[in-house]
Amino acid sequence: MEHEQHTMSALSNFRSNLTLQFSLITNLENSIYKVKLALLSPSFPLCGTHNRSAHTTDNSIMPLKTSTSTMLDSETVPAVRPRKIRAAKAAMRITNPLRDIVDQLKVPANPPKPLISLSIGDPTVFGNLPTADNIIERLVENAQTGKYNGYCHSTGYEAARAAVARTHSTSRSPLTPSDIFLTSGCSGALEIAISAVADEGSNLLIPAPGFTLYAVVCDYKNVEKRFYQCKAENNWEADLEHMESLIDDKTAAILVNNPGNPTGAVYSEKHLRDILALAERYGLPIIADEIYEGIIFKGHSFHALGDLSDNVPILTVGGLAKNYLLPGWRLGWVIAHDRHDVLSEVKIGLLKLTQVILGACTLIQSVVEEALLNTPDTYSQQLTATLETHASFLNEKLEKIGGLQPVTPGGAMYLMFGIDLQRFGCKTDIDFSKKLLEEEMVLVLPGTLFQAPGFVRLVTCPPLDKLEEACERIKLFCERHDTKTK
Ligand SMILES: Cc1ncc(COP(=O)(O)O)c(C=O)c1O
Known part of the structure; x- marks a missing residue:
């Protein structure tokens, strides 16, 4: 109880x-x-x-x-x-001007003619410029061995880096594989080169006109972009006085693109030496974008900044995209030219940056040696000859159209022409490109995209018959809108 x-x-x-x-x-x-x-x-x-x-x-x-x-x-x-997740600020800082502007260029619903696109620098789209056979054969063989399916050192296979070092060494600037960092395309090379030298809050001098990615990387990294002027009337050479006026104690580096996109300009040795002298005076490194190094027309010579430089440290970027017509294979490199051992810390930085995504695709790396050392010289000669013929053809045709001023390129795969906008009743180059697309179905990129208002850029890669048809349509368009002849 x-x-x-x-x-x-x-x-x-x-x-x-x-x-x-x-x-x-x-x-x-x-x-x-x-x-x-x-x-x-x-x-x-x-x-x-x-x-x-x-x-x-x-x-x-x-x-x-x-x-x-x-x-x-x-x-x-x-x-x-769940609440809507906000994107990180760094991601949202990225604005691709290509998208913003190209979105304004709409193909009409009932196009009057088939489209001819002279817009994107992808040399593979028309199928008239194939890559070298030896590269494809080696890729197939290598894939079948099963040896290239794993990870490798984050800077890349030794053999691939040795091939880049060998083909870019000169007696004045010898390189070893430890100077080479393989990346996902030249875009990846630009990203790590800029990141390795430019802190948040610093500034980078970049060309205007220039390749759009330079500004995109700066925005992403919170690096201030400062555009130095390159003038059409001076073969798009950099205005050195203007370049110098932009330098201050927060300047991290000068970026030089030779041969140029969108200009196709190939700089003389003298001009490159003048840029080097300026960089040396201010103790600045140069990031040299030389991805079009192999496409140089008659009467021009290519001079690698890494070779010319005595005292200025150079980070050269390049890749397989243009010289070997393999943009989709995404294989690029950074080469550290460092005669005075002043880039040792930057090289550690580059190594760390390659560790973020563990380097470039190993299967593609496995053919770098084949591409660089065994591709017959005739392949590059033929490619250059074709692009030179195309550029001269475009130049000749466009020159004859009143109100257009083509600037003859010395290399690469582009041509820019200036437009007498008023004469065609257009406010801007975007307006011109938009009307040209709507009425004649020829797609060109407005110069504004590249910091070159009043110009447009054409790609010279399409087959000659397409270029001829495009020129014919541009002529019709210009004649129709020419206020001088009305
Ligand atoms: C001047 C320049 N640099 C870099 C690149 C990027 O090359 P990739 O396709 O290898 O990333 C391009 C591509 O068009 C370019 O024109």
Whole structure:
């Protein structure tokens, strides 16, 4: 009996304890809801459910029910759905001007003619410029061995780096595989080269006109981009006075692109030496984008900055995309030309940066040696001859159209022409390109995209019959809009 009573009282104590704990838990839950609701309320400084600041990093859950009173009164746990996740600021800083501008160039719903696109620097799209057979054969063989399916050193296979070092060494600037960093395309090379020398808040001097990616990487890295002018009337040479005026104590490097995109300009040895002298005076390294090094027309010579430089450290970037017509294979490189051993820390930085994504595709790396050392010279000669014929053809045709001023390229795969905009009743080069597309279905890229307003860029890769047809249509368009002859 006594035992029973004791058990009953123990049970009753247990129940009241349970009730107490339950009510504590309920109160606690209510308090949590109240705090959550306060945080989620539009009046809370950071967190209105629909007007949250883009800068908040709070990713807490959001109640499905919108009526606060129902929620507070209810003891049931409300269903929740995840709050919209904000993108990181660095990602959102990236704006690809190509997209912004090309989106304005819409192909009409009922196109009057088939499209001829002279817009994208991908030499493979028309199928008239195949890559070298030996590279394809080696790729197939290598794939079948199964030896190139694994990871490799993050800077790349030794054999591939040795091939880049060998083909880019000169007696004045000898290189070893440790000077080479293989990357995913030349774009990857540009990203790590810029990242290795330019801190957030520093500035980088980049060419105008210039390849759009330079500015994109600067924006992503929070590096200030400072455009130095390159003038059409001077074969697109850099205006050195202007370049010098942009330098200050936060300047990290000068980026030089030779041969140039979008200009097709090939710089003289003298001009390159003048740039080197300026960089040396200010103790600045140069990032030399020489991806078009192999496409040089008659009457021009290519001079690698790494070879010319005595005292200026040079990070040269290049790759397989253009010289070997393999843009989709995404194989690029950074070469550190460092005669005075002043880039040792930067090279450690480059190594660390390659470790982020563990280097370039190993199967593609396995053919770098074959491409660079065994491709017959005739392959490159033929490619250059074809692109030179195309460039001269375009130059000749466009020169004859009143109101257009083509600038003869010395290499690469582009040609720019200036437009007498007023004469054609166009406000901008974007306007010109837009009307040309709508009326004649010829797609060219407005110079504004490359910091060259008043110009457009053509790609010289398509077959001659396409280029001829394009010129014919550009002529028709210009004649139709020419206010001088009306
Ligand atoms: C001047 C220049 N640099 C770099 C690149 C990027 O090359 P990749 O396709 O190897 O990334 C391009 C591509 O068009 C280019 O024109």
